[in-house]
Amino acid sequence: MTKSGVTIGAAAARSGCTPATIRFYEEGGLLPTIDRSVGGRRVYRRAEIFRLVFIRRCRDLGFPLEQVRALLDVMDGKGSCGAARSLVQAQIDSVRAKRAEMEALEQTLSGLAASCTDVCARGDVDDCTMMKDFAAAQADLGP
Amino acid sequence: MTKSGVTIGAAAARSGCTPATIRFYEEGGLLPTIDRSVGGRRVYRRAEIFRLVFIRRCRDLGFPLEQVRALLDVMDGKGSCGAARSLVQAQIDSVRAKRAEMEALEQTLSGLAASCTDVCARGDVDDCTMMKDFAAAQADLGP
DNA sequence: TCTCCCACCTCAAGTTACTTGAGGAGCAAG
DNA sequence: CTTGCTCCTCAAGTAACTTGAGGTGGGAGA
Numbered sequence: 591m592t593k594s595g596v597t598i599g600a601a602a603a604r605s606g607c608t609p610a611t612i613r614f615y616e617e618g619g620l621l622p623t624i625d626r627s628v629g630g631r632r633v634y635r636r637a638e639i640f641r642l643v644f645i646r647r648c649r650d651l652g653f654p655l656e657q658v659r660a661l662l663d664v665m666d667g668k669g670s671c672g673a674a675r676s677l678v679q680a681q682i683d684s685v686r687a688k689r690a691e692m693e694a695l696e697q698t699l700s701g702l703a704a705s706c707t708d709v710c711a712r713g714d715v716d717d718c719t720m721m722k723d724f725a726a727a728q729a730d731l732g733p
Numbered sequence: 734m735t736k737s738g739v740t741i742g743a744a745a746a747r748s749g750c751t752p753a754t755i756r757f758y759e760e761g762g763l764l765p766t767i768d769r770s771v772g773g774r775r776v777y778r779r780a781e782i783f784r785l786v787f788i789r790r791c792r793d794l795g796f797p798l799e800q801v802r803a804l805l806d807v808m809d810g811k812g813s814c815g816a817a818r819s820l821v822q823a824q825i826d827s828v829r830a831k832r833a834e835m836e837a838l839e840q841t842l843s844g845l846a847a848s849c850t851d852v853c854a855r856g857d858v859d860d861c862t863m864m865k866d867f868a869a870a871q872a873d874l875g876p
Numbered sequence: 877t878c879t880c881c882c883a884c885c886t887c888a889a890g891t892t893a894c895t896t897g898a899g900g901a902g903c904a905a906g
Numbered sequence: 907c908t909t910g911c912t913c914c915t916c917a918a919g920t921a922a923c924t925t926g927a928g929g930t931g932g933g934a935g936a
Contacts, residue, residue: 599883609884614923631884652838655922665864674863675849682842685835692832695795699825706818708934720817742912751912757894772902774913798893 595625605642612642620645620659642665652685653677738768738776740839748785755785763788795828796820 598609605612615621616632621641624632634642644665648658655675664674706720741752748755758764764784767775773866779786787808791801800820807817847861 591773597884608924610924611922613885618922627931629884631931649922651842657818661864671849671863675846677862678842678846678849678863682839682846685838685842689835691840692828692835696825696829696832699794699821699828703818703821706814720814720821740913751895753895754893756915761893770902774902792893852918 595627595635596633596639598634601632601634601639601642604639606646607642615642615645618655620655620662651681653681657681738770738778741775741777741780744775744777744785749789750785758785758788761796761798763805774830794824796824800824817860 596604598612601607602609602612607615611630612621616624621638624634624638627633641662644662645658648661649655653661660669660677661674663669664671702720702723705723738847739747741755744750745752745755750758755764758776764781767777767781770776784805787805788801791804796804803812803820804817806812807814845863845866848866871876
């Protein structure tokens, strides 16, 4: 039962990151310095892979790397639970705002497409109501 | 009634872009070559400002510049209405997918925050259920 | 054992859509 | 005529990676 380690490829497969991304994270200090094999290859153990999965999950949840760094600090005991909670709350707010924006976009775009589908019989640009609607939202341009 | 033109600052104010962004668009070919005053300053007229507003609106709707370019081609008569329609449809799909993703994120994050708020009395990391939950989603890491 | 090829290594540059900064010049007001 | 704002160009910086060039290592098949 030696501390068996795996190559960057295996770590990538297990964490859902690409090898290049993993190296990038290491360079950015999100991972500790990784041990190397005799041949100079990186050797990943459980703890590192866990950390990679954690990072990956945070990224999936939309956290920017800087905040992932802060969350890792919390995980490492270098920060308070409250700090993590407020990061998460901020992220919730941000996601909620983005979701609302997406809903509005979906509405607007659907409207554009619908007007086109209804009115434009052929593919003639001059008659395309959609392009007109695109422009219609454009308020006064001044003199 | 000469063709009165405005400076880049005024064009920026009217279009909602910044001067730097406008120059960037010009360099990227989204705008035609802009006339210059005697002193070498860019002079914007109605058509250009209209174009800027159009670009701005497309960007607000989430279109990447490459697709904005395609939509501008349509507006310029260099593309079919059908082409524009399929771009818009693709954008709708993309926005819809993103919105769904945002909803899921909101759920997940809210769950994390709630578990923390319920259980964690103080700001002690060791007791923070949230950080545990972050980790909990992490499946088997292999040997 | 030899050879092959894939996975790995480093370093540099490219991507998107801009933003920021340095260094210099026009232009209108006081 | 001097201030100070806006403008000019060119270069570099940003997030979060990805891609590519050029070179090494190591396990598998012949």
